[in-house]
Amino acid sequence: MNDPAADVPALPPPSPWERERPARARVAPAREPLSRERVVDAAFTVLDRQGLDGLSMRQVATELGTAVSALYAHVSSKDDLLELMYTRLFDSFEIPxxxxxxxxxxxxxxxxxxxxxxxxxxxxxxxxxxxxxxxxxxxxxxxxxxxxxxxxxxxxxxxxxxxxxxxxxxxxxxxxxxxxxxxxxxxxxxxxxxxxxxxxxxxxxxxxxxxxxxxxxxxxxxxxxxxxxxxxxxxxxxxxxxxxxxxxxxxxxxxxx
Incomplete structure (x- = not known):
């Protein structure tokens, strides 16, 4: 009985440069750093989905995939966040x-x-x-x-x-x-x-x-x-x-x- 594996050519040994090359490290995708702008963007996303009564710092943190404590490096409180959202509306608002x-x-x-x-x-x-x-x-x-x-x-x-x-x-x-x-x-x-x-x-x-x-x-x-x-x-x-x-x-x- 013939062995099918015997008909398969063996792989060549690794070349010298492949033997000397270090194994490729698995690089995790770079995470976009948290910023005040990203916090406000996420707050608008939560607001549109759940309304003002459902908007909380915890929900914003979840939207960003981070801890609630990380938000406080960029906003001091929920009231501060609401004021930033209100101010954002004026960014492209001009009076002639x-x-x-x-x-x-x-x-x-x-x-x-x-x-x-x-x-x-x-x-x-x-x-x-x-x-x-x-x-x-x-x-x-x-x-x-x-x-x-x-x-x-x-x-x-x-x-x-x-x-x-x-x-x-x-x-x-x-x-x-x-x-x-x-x-x-x-x-x-x-x-x-x-x-x-x-x-x-x-x-x-x-x-x-x-x-x-x-x-x-x-x-x-x-x-x-x-x-x-x-x-x-x-x-x-x-x-x-x-x-x-x-x-x-x-x-x-x-x-x-």
Whole structure:
């Protein structure tokens, strides 16, 4: 009986240089060093996945594959981390040079851009409402917005209140949007506030309800059923913003006759 192994040629002995070459060490892939930027990035990932109530230093550490204690070399506390996340939103946020002839358009662009920033991450409106932009990094943004108001001719007292009024409106609007998203997600069983509710369907249901109310008891709600709720969140936002802008415009000095 033939041995199959006998027909297989033997391997040649190792060459001299192979014998002299040391065995190749197994090199573990280099780990990216922990930094403040990576901690903030991981915090946003956790925030988008679990919401503000689920954001913790432990969860951020798990996301980074490190110990909680390692985070404290870069952030002092969870509050510090939230402030860094809030500040991060302003990184690409710019206000143009004030133009008194276009101040309404500039404020309108600012409001829409800030709403977009807050909507870019889950529960960011809640974080924003808990912080004021009076840190050294954010004061230039406050200064730029005040410049738009004052250059337009608004009195100082009104200009001072206008910034806070605008921020409260934007943050409150986005907060409400997030609450409706959470409610829609729970209703659909998805369990994520990133779900988008069907605004058109919801608006239609509410309009039909108002239209069905007894006219003798609710004449105004019934008459306005078609405009009480719109099917566009953007339209609602712009309408509220326009009301604010027109109110501010009444404080401008009257042009000379």
């Amino acid at each position: 040079e004030p133009d008194p002839g276009r101040w309404r358009e500039q404020v309108r662009d600012y409001a829409r851009a800030w709403r977009h920033c807050l909507r870019s991450h889950r529960d960011m409106a809640r974080i924003s409402m808990a912080h004021v932009p009076f840190t050294a990094e954010l004061l230039p943004h406050v200064e730029a917005l005040l410049a738009v108001f004052r250059t337009a001719g608004l009195p100082d007292r009104i200009a001072a209140e206008a910034g806070d009024l605008l921020s409260t409106y934007i943050e409150g609007f986005v907060l409400e949007e997030g609450m409706w998203q959470d409610r829609a997600a729970l209703h659909s069983g998805e369990g994520s506030s990133l779900a988008r509710p069907d605004w058109r369907e919801m608006a239609g249901e509410m309009q039909n309800y108002f239209a069905s109310l007894p006219a003798e008891d609710f004449p105004h709600l019934r008459a306005m059923a078609g405009v009480m709720v719109t099917d566009s969140s953007d339209e609602r936002f712009d309408t509220g913003l326009e009301i604010i802008l027109r109110g501010l415009a009444t404080y401008l000095p009257s042009p000379p006759v």
